[in-house]
Amino acid sequence: MDQAEKLRQLVNIKNGKNYKFRVITVSSGKGGVGKTNLVINLASSLKKRGMKVAVLDADFGMANVDILYGINAEYSIYDILHNNKEINEVMVLTDDGIVVIPGGSGIKELSELDADMRKKLIKEFEKLHDIDILLVDTGAGMSSTVLNFIEVADVVVIVTNSEPTALTDAYSLIKVVLKGNINSNINVVINRARNIKDARDTFDKLKRTVDAFIGREIKYLGYIPDDQKVGQAVREQKPFIITYPRCEASICIHKISSELLGKSSSQKSSSMKDYFSRLLRIMGR
Ligand SMILES: Nc1ncnc2c1ncn2[C@@H]1O[C@H](COP(=O)(O)OP(=O)(O)O)[C@@H](O)[C@H]1O
Ligand SMILES: [Mg+2]
Numbered sequence: 001m002d003q004a005e006k007l008r009q010l011v012n013i014k015n016g017k018n019y020k021f022r023v024i025t026v027s028s029g030k031g032g033v034g035k036t037n038l039v040i041n042l043a044s045s046l047k048k049r050g051m052k053v054a055v056l057d058a059d060f061g062m063a064n065v066d067i068l069y070g071i072n073a074e075y076s077i078y079d080i081l082h083n084n085k086e087i088n089e090v091m092v093l094t095d096d097g098i099v100v101i102p103g104g105s106g107i108k109e110l111s112e113l114d115a116d117m118r119k120k121l122i123k124e125f126e127k128l129h130d131i132d133i134l135l136v137d138t139g140a141g142m143s144s145t146v147l148n149f150i151e152v153a154d155v156v157v158i159v160t161n162s163e164p165t166a167l168t169d170a171y172s173l174i175k176v177v178l179k180g181n182i183n184s185n186i187n188v189v190i191n192r193a194r195n196i197k198d199a200r201d202t203f204d205k206l207k208r209t210v211d212a213f214i215g216r217e218i219k220y221l222g223y224i225p226d227d228q229k230v231g232q233a234v235r236e237q238k239p240f241i242i243t244y245p246r247c248e249a250s251i252c253i254h255k256i257s258s259e260l261l262g263k264s265s266s267q268k269s270s271s272m273k274d275y276f277s278r279l280l281r282i283m284g285r
Helices: 003-015 037-050 066-071 078-083 104-112 116-124 143-153 164-179 196-214 228-236 248-262 272-283
Strands: 022-030 055-059 100-103 133-140 155-161 186-193 219-225
Touching: 022 037, 022 143, 022 164, 037 055, 037 066, 037 133, 037 155, 037 186, 037 248, 055 066, 055 143, 066 100, 078 104, 078 116, 104 143, 104 272, 116 272, 133 143, 143 164, 143 272, 155 164, 164 196, 186 196, 196 219, 219 248, 228 248
Parallel strands: 022 133, 022 155, 055 100, 055 133, 155 186, 186 219
Antiparallel strands: none
């Protein structure tokens, strides 16, 4: 896509035209590499660009989207399934207007739902018909749940840092996803980079390995520097992009979000309802 086309798309997006529902799933091989921080800050950046954004916390092992937002998530998808809660009671709206959907232990049940339960869940998600972008924060690793979330995503973002362990685990996840033809739209974010060159070098290393051993392509989406403001924002339980909008990490997040919006992607689901129907179908197979 050339620069002019990218700009046209961005203008269309601003005017609320021509933008289709899109699902971005953020995963990693290793835990603790920065998925949740990327998700919540990206959500705020996309929101600033005029999108209606929802975040699904699908990391049932270490769900902490609510902690990083400093919000109180009382219920989760589990309560829709078992305690007759409705989506508007489960979701929490952040100060800057992001819809947070805690998955809780409901996530690991998604593969075992009977037809009635599925219908119930889909009916609740249908109520979120005005969402433009769903960001899914998955757990680390290669559980079948994570792979299912990757399969139904329009865009997959894999986060890693430059440590050999994180890179090896990122490679293993990418290998499973590409070799299994689970999703071909793999985009990588290098977190905690020393600088842009360090980030590119780390990505190039990963890309060369994927190319040599799998013969497939992965794309560079951007980087986030190692920035002490990130840790500070975590302690203050607010996205750094809001409390420290001019820090280097925030500028890099804005770059990543404009890169994501400029991307043409194969859009798989037309709406939240459609997305959840597909997800549950895939999980139940
Ligand atoms: N770019 C960064 N600069 C400095 N510290 C970071 C950065 N990214 C992540 N961290 C630190 O790593 C911790 C784990 O990040 P988190 O987003 O929770 O990872 P994950 O969701 O992958 O487990 C954060 O609490 C923060 O202290
Ligand atoms: Mg996390």
